[in-house]
Each structure stands twice: as C-alpha cells, then as structure tokens.
Amino acid sequence: MKYQIITFGCQMNKNDSQRISAMLQKLKFSPASEINEADLVVINVCSVRQSAVDRAIAISQKLKVKSQNHNSKVKTVITGCILKKDKERFQRIANAVLDVLNIKNLPQILKDLGFQIKETKIKNYLKVAPKYDKNPVAYVPIMTGCNNFCAYCVVPYTRGPERSRPPQDILCEVKNWLKQEVKEIWLLGQNVNSYKFKLKTQNSCSQGRRAKLKTTTQKSKLIDFAKLLKMVNDLPGDFWIKFTSSHPKNLTDELIETMAKCKKVTPYINLPVQTGDDEILKRMNRPYTVAHYKKLVKKLRNAFKKYRKGLEKEIAISTDIIVGFPGEKRKHFENTKKLFKEIGFFMAYIAKYSPRPGTSAYHLKDDVLPQEKDKREKELTEIVKKTAFEFNKKFVGKVVDVLVLKKKKGFYFGKTRHYQTIKFPASKKNLIGQFVKVKVTKARDFGLEGTQ
Ligand code: SF4
Known part of the structure; x- marks a missing residue:
C-alpha cells in the first residue's frame, strides 16, 4: 500500500503531514515516489486563502476523473483546516473528508475504504511522533487552535479553541529531533505567546525521621511560554530556537527578557502587526494599538542590546500585514507606510485581503479595488526592500x-x-x-x- 501526501498552507500543516506520514507508515503504508503510484492520496488543505482551497479541489477532481476512467483504485482523503462550507464540496469529490481535529480517526476511515490494516487506536494525533525527513530544521507544535477571532481569519473555526501541549511531550519531541541531528527547532502555534499548561507536581513529605505518616500533596505549576522557552533553551546540545506566531497582545516583558537571555533563541521575531492604523486594528478585532506595538519593538530592541553581544545586539523583526482590509482608505494605509518606515522591518509577509466565508469580516463590504490592493502591496514591498537592505548592510565584513x-x-x-x-x-x-x-x-x- 503506497501513499502520497499533498500539503498546503503553513508550517503547522506541514508538521501535521509529518505526523500523518508517521501514522500511515505505522499502518504499513510506504511512501509512493509519484502520485500515479499511490493507492492513497491525502490532501492536507489550508482554508486561509481561497487559492489553496481551489487547488486542492482541482487535484481531487483530477484524481476522481482518473479513477473513473482508468478503473484505478486510488483513494483520496482530504484533511487539514476545513471550513464548514467547503466540507460538502470536498465530500463530493474525495472518498473521505476529516478535519484535522479528527485525524485520530484516520485508521478507521482507511479500514472503511477497504485498506487491509489492523486498526490502531490513537487518542491524540499530537502524541504521534512525526516522521524525520532529514531536514536540519524541525517544527514542534506547542499548542493548536486560537481564541482570538481576528475578523479576517478562519483558524478559530477550523482548528477550534487554544489547547497547549504538556511541556514534557514538547521537550521529549525536541530531544528526539536533536538526536536525529536537527539543528534548528521552531516552536509552533497560532499564538505561541499565550501558551499555558498547568503542570501537576507531587510533593511527598514525611515528618521526622521516624514519622509513620507520609503526606502527599498535589500542587500545580503554571508553565507559560517564557518558562517553556527557558526549558527548551536549557536542553543540552548546539542548536537554535525560533518560534512563530506571536500576538502582540501577549508579548509580555518577562517573555521579552527571557528571549534575550536565552542564547539559543536566535535574534529574530515575527511580530504580526497586520495594519499600521488603530481604526483598522479595531475593525480587525486586534486588541492593541500602534503605539503599543511600537513600545514592544522598543522593548525587544533594548533587551537584546542589554543581554547580547556583537551582531546579536540587534534583533531582526519581521511582520505580517494585510492590505485592502474592508474600509481601509488611503489615509489608513499611509499610517501603515509610516509605521513600516519607522520600525524598519527586515521582512514582511504582505497579503492582499480576500473575504473568507465564516469570518466576521465576510459581512463587511470588500471595498478596496483589486488594482488598489496590488498598488498598496507594491508600495509596502518597496519600503521593506529599503529597510531590509539597510539592516543587511550592517553585516557586510562580519x-x-x-x-x-x-x-x-x-x-x-x-x-x-x-x-x-x-x-x-x-x-x-x-x-x-x-x-x-x-x-x-x-x-x-x-x-x-x-x-x-
Ligand atoms: S491570532 Fe488572529 S490571525 Fe492568528 S490564528 Fe488567531 S484568529 Fe487567526
């Protein structure tokens, strides 16, 4: 039984695919070298952009036509971040559809599709060790889901509320990667900064040397992202730590200081601002102001200056931005340009707004013309090109x-x-x-x- 996985979207989806791959190999599937050789094609979709959904649909349709015309036995399973409204469409063209939260049901689904496998019970797919693919960079999810409901985003609907993984599981996974000669660990989550896990600790205490009474008290210790970062940093070995994604509302002073003090954490952060205008931030349901964002950047820069040496004194800051959000007038966009010049981002992931069904912004009028969105994207790219060049110039000769x-x-x-x-x-x-x-x-x- 051969399989192939086609993955769309973010690092989280890529990591899910590594786990699906490990699950399939446990079920005695082996990787197909090309799609025509596969008995099973798993398409791991992303609903953040319509283009990824359309491509996933086109691939499934092709496979369906192929199986009808050539009597091929290939089965298609669609999983990943799936919106309710796309589910029915996917169900018409694939043999099975299951969203990422139900990936543990994959063995049963494959059995129902006629594959000869011994059913494996999997409680939580994050307990499945991902398949090592010889990449020196490994991605370790520390939490999934999101409680923030930014107006444009589908993630809270497709991945559900935030759930943090136990720190022991995370550390164990990191150690396993390091044994396989991985050199860089990315801690992943929709909002890593809000990572929280109550760790139960048992305290046994006998009073006096001859005391017959032994009391056991259960305590719990709250592990937040700053503590987790330190725990990963304290693991032995020569490796780098990066993380994504960070929400400005949860970037605490303690976290900033921990980042700067933990030398395995590299001097880089992606801090999505999304827009440089307070009114648009409100419409996006992003609960911070541009002034707050600027303060965070200043704190980050100061902390790295204080605790690092040489080139490490300077932290590289990248951001995510959406241009053409409903109601974004030229004056709002000019504020974004101003912020870009002020901060001097070294990189920016610029997205042109597109309405996503199910989100609250879907009900707002998509009133910025496509050519204007293109123009704004170009204008910001020009600014980032300059600021990135200025940043990179400091490294010449070093x-x-x-x-x-x-x-x-x-x-x-x-x-x-x-x-x-x-x-x-x-x-x-x-x-x-x-x-x-x-x-x-x-x-x-x-x-x-x-x-x-
Ligand atoms: S923080 Fe906002 S943009 Fe990020 S995953 Fe959550 S809802 Fe989406």
Missing part, C-alpha cells in the same frame, strides 16, 4: 554563523541566526545540515552573500 540548508548551481544556501538567507560558493565537502562560519561580502535587499 563573520556570521550559518545553518546550511541546500546546494544549488555551485552555491550553498543557508540561514543566519537573524533569519537572513545567505549564499556562498560551495566546496566539495557536504555541509548541508551543519553550522559553518561565513564572512559576509555583500548585502542584497532580501539576503546576503559571503565566502567561507
């Missing part, structure tokens, strides 16, 4: 630590601790998956060049 990720056309490509992409001439030695020192020779808009 030696940086690089995690080598791939080799292409005579060059190695890797990431620095600040999350810059760096390119340098490849040697005969295989350096992929290793930390190396590289001297930066040139800064580009979105990257660096160097030599060993």
Whole structure:
C-alpha cells in the first residue's frame, strides 16, 4: 500500500503531514515516489486563502476523473483546516473528508475504504511522533487552535479553541529531533505567546525521621511560554530556537527578557502587526494599538542590546500585514507606510485581503479595488526592500554563523541566526545540515552573500 501526501498552507500543516506520514507508515503504508503510484492520496488543505482551497479541489477532481476512467483504485482523503462550507464540496469529490481535529480517526476511515490494516487506536494525533525527513530544521507544535477571532481569519473555526501541549511531550519531541541531528527547532502555534499548561507536581513529605505518616500533596505549576522557552533553551546540545506566531497582545516583558537571555533563541521575531492604523486594528478585532506595538519593538530592541553581544545586539523583526482590509482608505494605509518606515522591518509577509466565508469580516463590504490592493502591496514591498537592505548592510565584513540548508548551481544556501538567507560558493565537502562560519561580502535587499 503506497501513499502520497499533498500539503498546503503553513508550517503547522506541514508538521501535521509529518505526523500523518508517521501514522500511515505505522499502518504499513510506504511512501509512493509519484502520485500515479499511490493507492492513497491525502490532501492536507489550508482554508486561509481561497487559492489553496481551489487547488486542492482541482487535484481531487483530477484524481476522481482518473479513477473513473482508468478503473484505478486510488483513494483520496482530504484533511487539514476545513471550513464548514467547503466540507460538502470536498465530500463530493474525495472518498473521505476529516478535519484535522479528527485525524485520530484516520485508521478507521482507511479500514472503511477497504485498506487491509489492523486498526490502531490513537487518542491524540499530537502524541504521534512525526516522521524525520532529514531536514536540519524541525517544527514542534506547542499548542493548536486560537481564541482570538481576528475578523479576517478562519483558524478559530477550523482548528477550534487554544489547547497547549504538556511541556514534557514538547521537550521529549525536541530531544528526539536533536538526536536525529536537527539543528534548528521552531516552536509552533497560532499564538505561541499565550501558551499555558498547568503542570501537576507531587510533593511527598514525611515528618521526622521516624514519622509513620507520609503526606502527599498535589500542587500545580503554571508553565507559560517564557518558562517553556527557558526549558527548551536549557536542553543540552548546539542548536537554535525560533518560534512563530506571536500576538502582540501577549508579548509580555518577562517573555521579552527571557528571549534575550536565552542564547539559543536566535535574534529574530515575527511580530504580526497586520495594519499600521488603530481604526483598522479595531475593525480587525486586534486588541492593541500602534503605539503599543511600537513600545514592544522598543522593548525587544533594548533587551537584546542589554543581554547580547556583537551582531546579536540587534534583533531582526519581521511582520505580517494585510492590505485592502474592508474600509481601509488611503489615509489608513499611509499610517501603515509610516509605521513600516519607522520600525524598519527586515521582512514582511504582505497579503492582499480576500473575504473568507465564516469570518466576521465576510459581512463587511470588500471595498478596496483589486488594482488598489496590488498598488498598496507594491508600495509596502518597496519600503521593506529599503529597510531590509539597510539592516543587511550592517553585516557586510562580519563573520556570521550559518545553518546550511541546500546546494544549488555551485552555491550553498543557508540561514543566519537573524533569519537572513545567505549564499556562498560551495566546496566539495557536504555541509548541508551543519553550522559553518561565513564572512559576509555583500548585502542584497532580501539576503546576503559571503565566502567561507
Ligand atoms: S491570532 Fe488572529 S490571525 Fe492568528 S490564528 Fe488567531 S484568529 Fe487567526
């Protein structure tokens, strides 16, 4: 029995696919080298953008037509972040549809579809160890779901409320990755900053040496994201820690200080601001102000200056932004441009607003014209190009630590601790998956060049 998984969307979906892969291999499936060879195709969809949903539908339709015309036995299962309104559509073209929260039912579903497997009971899919794919970077979910209901976002509807994983499970997973020579750990969650887990601790206490009475008291200790970060940082080994995504409303002073003090945490943060205008923030249901965001950036910069040395004194800040949210007039957008110039982001993930059914913004008029959204996207890209270049220029002539990720056309490509992409001439030695020192020779808009 051969399988193939097609994944859309974020790192969380990619990590889910690694777990599905591990589940399938436990059920005696083996990976197919191409889709035509597969008896089972699992499509892990993402509902954040309509384009990903449309592509998933097109692939399933193709597979359906193929199975009808060629009498092929390929079965398609669709999972992932699925919106209610898409579910029926998916059900018409796939053999089975199950949302990510029910992935534990996959063995039973496969049995029902006629696969010869011994049923495996899985309580929680996060307990399934993900499949190692020789990548030096591993993604470890620490929580899933979201309670924030930002007006444009489907995640609270598809992944449900926030649930944090026990810290023991997270540490165990990180240790397993490190044993497999993983060099960078990304802690994942829709909002990692609101990670919370009540850890039960047992205290046994005998009073006096000869006391016959032994009392056991149960206490609980609250582990928040700052504590978890420190616990991961304290694990032995030479590795880097990054995390995503961070909500500005939950970025506490304690967390900022912990980040700066924990040396395995690299000097990089993605802090989504989404818009640089308070009125639009309110409409987006993002409960902070631009002034608060600026304060956070200042605190982050000060903390890294205080606790780090050399290049590490400067933290790289990237952001997520939506242009053309309903009601975003030119004057609001100008505030976003102003914020971009002020902060000097080193990278920005710019999305053009598109209405998603089921979200509260879906009922607002999508009143910014597509050509205006394109224009705003370009204007912001131009600003980020300049600020990123300014940031990268500071690294020219310096030696940086690089995690080598791939080799292409005579060059190695890797990431620095600040999350810059760096390119340098490849040697005969295989350096992929290793930390190396590289001297930066040139800064580009979105990257660096160097030599060993
Ligand atoms: S914080 Fe907002 S944007 Fe992020 S997952 Fe939750 S609802 Fe979506």
